[in-house]
Amino acid sequence: MPDNETPLVAADADLGSDDADVVAAEESMGQPDRVSRETVMSFPPPPPGNSGPLDSAAAAVSRETFDTPIAREAMRAVQVRNVRNEVWPKPVATRIITVANQKGGVGKTTTAVNLAVALAHHGLSVLLIDLDPQGNASTAMGVAHHAGTPSVYDVLLGSSSLQDVAIPVEAAPGLRCVPATIDLAGADIELASQVAREHRLRKAISGYEPQADYILIDCPPALGLLTLNALVAGKEILIPIQCEYYALEGLAQLLNTVELVRTQLNATLDVSTVLLTMYDSRTRLADQVADEVRQHFGAKVIRSVIPRNVRVSEAPGYGQTVMTYDAGSRGAVSYLEAARELAERGRPSPAEQDRPGGSSEHHNEGQGTQE
Ligand SMILES: Nc1ncnc2c1ncn2[C@@H]1O[C@H](COP(=O)(O)OP(=O)(O)OP(=O)(O)O)[C@@H](O)[C@H]1O
Numbered sequence: 001m002p003d004n005e006t007p008l009v010a011a012d013a014d015l016g017s018d019d020a021d022v023v024a025a026e027e028s029m030g031q032p033d034r035v036s037r038e039t040v041m042s043f044p045p046p047p048p049g050n051s052g053p054l055d056s057a058a059a060a061v062s063r064e065t066f067d068t069p070i071a072r073e074a075m076r077a078v079q080v081r082n083v084r085n086e087v088w089p090k091p092v093a094t095r096i097i098t099v100a101n102q103k104g105g106v107g108k109t110t111t112a113v114n115l116a117v118a119l120a121h122h123g124l125s126v127l128l129i130d131l132d133p134q135g136n137a138s139t140a141m142g143v144a145h146h147a148g149t150p151s152v153y154d155v156l157l158g159s160s161s162l163q164d165v166a167i168p169v170e171a172a173p174g175l176r177c178v179p180a181t182i183d184l185a186g187a188d189i190e191l192a193s194q195v196a197r198e199h200r201l202r203k204a205i206s207g208y209e210p211q212a213d214y215i216l217i218d219c220p221p222a223l224g225l226l227t228l229n230a231l232v233a234g235k236e237i238l239i240p241i242q243c244e245y246y247a248l249e250g251l252a253q254l255l256n257t258v259e260l261v262r263t264q265l266n267a268t269l270d271v272s273t274v275l276l277t278m279y280d281s282r283t284r285l286a287d288q289v290a291d292e293v294r295q296h297f298g299a300k301v302i303r304s305v306i307p308r309n310v311r312v313s314e315a316p317g318y319g320q321t322v323m324t325y326d327a328g329s330r331g332a333v334s335y336l337e338a339a340r341e342l343a344e345r346g347r348p349s350p351a352e353q354d355r356p357g358g359s360s361e362h363h364n365e366g367q368g369t370q371e
């Protein structure tokens with residue numbers, strides 16, 4: 001390997017099993033280089049006027065050939081850096097997106113946290129609300145969530161505002177997280193006797209809304225009072241669907257619940273987005289599920305499909321999302337693309353932009369600074 005390629009890609013010392021199999025498949029197609037698909041190193045942004053190591057390295061690679069794993073890695077790294085320099089459009093009004101699927105382990109939390117970081121990395125102010133007593137989103141954000149921490153529980157019970165409990169997240173300026181603690185596990189029962197119990201979160205969000213471009217709500221794997229609060233509070237629903245057996249099972253129940261909420265509690269709730277997660281290109285089943293989901297949901301399905309990728313699952317162990325843990329990994333790149341498409345779908349029309357209070361005027365200054 002020429003010297004000028006070594007900073008870009010590390011040799012494949014620790015392939016996750018997913019990726020090892022992908023490499024094996026490539027070998028069988030006559031591409032023998034055993035190079036990690038995950039270990040593209042993240043470079044700091046270059047100083048102004050300096051094209052940076054990626055450009056020069058990629059140019060060096062391009063002199064050889066584009067059709068090698070190393071060249072593909074280089075191109076991907078350059079692409080990531082270019083995307084990172086973009087500022088994405090602010091929506092005309094705060095987008096409140098409830099990430100829901102009552103099926104467990106389909107990628108709700110992973111999707112919510114990675115989209116939140118990606119949007120915040122591109123000049124948008126984002127509030128991520130962890131509404132799951134498991135507190136997985138809080139973990140990935142590196143935010144404390146031990147019992148007794150001021151959290152979304154206090155907000156639902158009316159003793160704190162979202163502003164009081166939202167914590168700035170280190171991963172990105174303009175990103176805040178409202179943690180969930182185990183206290184939330186009893187909220188279903190405690191809220192049961194309260195007035196307007198389904199509207200608690202919506203009311204809290206209405207006080208915070210002007211400060212954020214995006215509010216993402218990570219739901220627990222159930223259709224109880226917590227998820228109901230999120231459905232009443234949300235303007236949109238994003239459904240992550242795992243490309244696996246039984247992926248579509250239970251979806252009817254979720255959609256029925258959405259319909260009920262629409263008729264009785266939140267008429268404008270829109271199932272706007274579906275994201276295919278944990279896609280494994282080695283299985284025909286994954287393609288079948290993806291096709292079926294696209295047939296059913298059509299244009300609601302985000303074009304970028306999130307692959308099963310070991311870096312994605314490692315990141316929370318470091319109190320991070322894959323966007324910062326390994327920005328060049330396939331998982332991070334796919335989430336970045338998904339977030340970009342989500343933001344583009346929220347781009348205001350020229351008419352909306354001209355309207356007073358439109359686009360950039362709807363939230364306070366001081367958040368969402370560009371990296
Ligand atoms: N693209 C991916 N590649 C590999 N692992 C993934 C990916 N997405 C999610 N995971 C892992 O799968 C597990 C379930 O993901 P996640 O916690 O996001 O699902 P969830 O729907 O929020 O689960 P729950 O219903 O328990 O809240 C986690 O261990 C996560 O790290």
Ligand SMILES: [Mg+2]
Pocket residue numbers: 108109110132136219220
């Ligand atoms: Mg979760």
